[in-house]
Amino acid sequence: MHDIRMIRDDPGGFDRLLARRGAEPVAPAILALDEERRALTTRLQEAQSRRNEASKAIGAAMRDGDTEKAEALKAEVAQIKGDMPALESDEKALAEQLQDALARIPNLPADDVPEGEDESDNVEQKVQAAKPSFDFEPKEHADIAPALGMDFETGAKLSGARFTFLRGPMARLHRALGQFMIDRQVSEHGYTECAPPVLVRDEAMYGTDKLPKFAEDSFQTTDGRWLIPTAEVSLTASIMGEILEDAALPMRLTALTPCFRSEAGAAGKDTRGFIRQHQFEKCELVSIVRPEESEAEHERMTRAAEEVLEALGLPYRRMLLCTGDMGFGARKTYDLEVWLPGQGAYREISSCSNTGDFQARRMNARYRPEGSKKTEFIHTLNGSGLAVGRTLVAVIENYQQADGSVVVPEALASYMGGVTKLEPGK
Known part of the structure; x- marks a missing residue:
């Protein structure tokens, strides 16, 4: 706003x-x-x-x-x-x-956001880690994962396209990734773990700029509530209508939740595999800060997401989005793109955005600077730390073996109960 x-x-x-x-x-x-x-x-x-x-x-x-x-x-x-x-x-x-x-007017871009029309004009800021080499032709996850417990057919039978049923060690690896992410964000980066509702009212969706423009991208229940497309909605809207004391800032919140998206604008995109689902899990990061702190917080949040990829040993790059590729509410966005050997391409796995006071004005969320009688709008930021399903895809493709098995990253050892490898038929 x-x-x-x-x-x-x-x-x-x-x-x-x-x-x-x-x-x-x-x-x-x-x-x-x-x-x-x-x-x-x-x-x-x-x-x-x-x-x-x-x-x-x-x-x-x-x-x-x-x-x-x-x-x-x-x-x-x-x-x-x-x-x-x-x-x-x-x-x-x-x-x-x-x-x-x-x-209905999008946020204004920050001065250092590059001009551009679409993702082809985004600017690569850094590349982290060498791409893995294989002595065989690496496969896409959709060709490897079904034998390991990623059941696309049952998901479709139960719920239709873009739903998947995970079984056995594959389900455990998915759970381990989510737990690893949120544990790391809490212990290493000082985020407060939250367990927010995944059904919210219009006000929460409006305040976080998901309504009115993106109504068709979300699912609405018969009683008018919305299934969250991301925990950004619940976490950020938790302070709507409030006047925060200066001492409460910065506020850093994280949650591991299911998310729901209709993918209305994604017809024909990523129809195979686990990349684009109607239901998925994500470890969300939200920061609520003083205006003068938001640029530095944006860098901090992005590093918090990057370090998860580094701990898992996954090659990635950081992209600064151009003006034509940024989300509606963002004034500046970094995308983290993980390398997928099977696709031979980098794919987005996290998007970290600084919205400035854009959401705060919609939510009427303010703070009172120390020693001041006047209030000011706070700044809000959000990012993925990370998208669990896409991280699972990245692990499968980067840790695949010639025999169709997938090695579990060492960072997840304590979460996997002794399972070090996913093997076909087990």
Whole structure:
């Protein structure tokens, strides 16, 4: 959400920043709505003021014995009272229209975000670890995993496309990865573990910029609640409407939860395998910080995600997303892409974004700086630390053996109950 005062003060500058994202100018339409709403608010205030003045004048006229004047004033007050409901309704409708228009405008990019139209214009920042070498032709996980307990057929039988049933050591490896991630984020990086609801109300989805624009990308229950597309929603919205004390910041939260996405815009993409599912698990990272700390926190959060990949021995690269590839609510985003030998490509496994005060304004989440009577909007950040299913895919492809088995990374030894290798048929 954007501050309407910023658009009023520099409409051209606002639209120029929007243009960097490939968005059409909005300032003229927004300001026209704003002017109409403000004019109606002024009319309403003037009517209220005149009603109060006339009401007082009635008493004075009665005391002076001027019955004719008193009756005229009564008629005027009655007329104003009769007109006010329509004015109030129109003013409310315009305010809602303006709010909806503002809610559909994406965040403005940070100055150091590169120009670009799509993922081909993202900038590689670093490459970590050499790609593994094989003395055989590495396979994609979808060709290896079914013999190890990744059951696509049963998942589809139960729930349809993009659902998978994990069995035996494969299910345990999936669980081990999630537990390893959240344990590491808590013990190594100081995040507070949370177990939030996975069903939320409209307000939580709106506050974290998932509504109204992305309603079709999420699942809604018959009673109007939403299945979370990411624990970012529950964790970040936990402070909506609050005024935090300065001493409470920075606040770092993490959760390992199931996530649910309709993948409405992904028709035809990743139809094989475990990459893109309607239901998946993710270790989410959320930071709530003072405005001056958000850039440094963005780097810190991204490193927290990177270190999970490094501990698992998975090659990856960090990408700085261009203006055309960033998410709706982000002002700056790093993607971590893990190497998948079977595909011969890097694939996204984590996205870490700084949203600035964009979400805080939607949630009305503030803090009171130490020694100040005024409040300010906090800054929020979110990232994956990591997506569990995609990490499982990366482990399968990077640790595959010629006989179809998969070696378990040493970092997971304490989580696997002595299982060091996934073998076909076991």
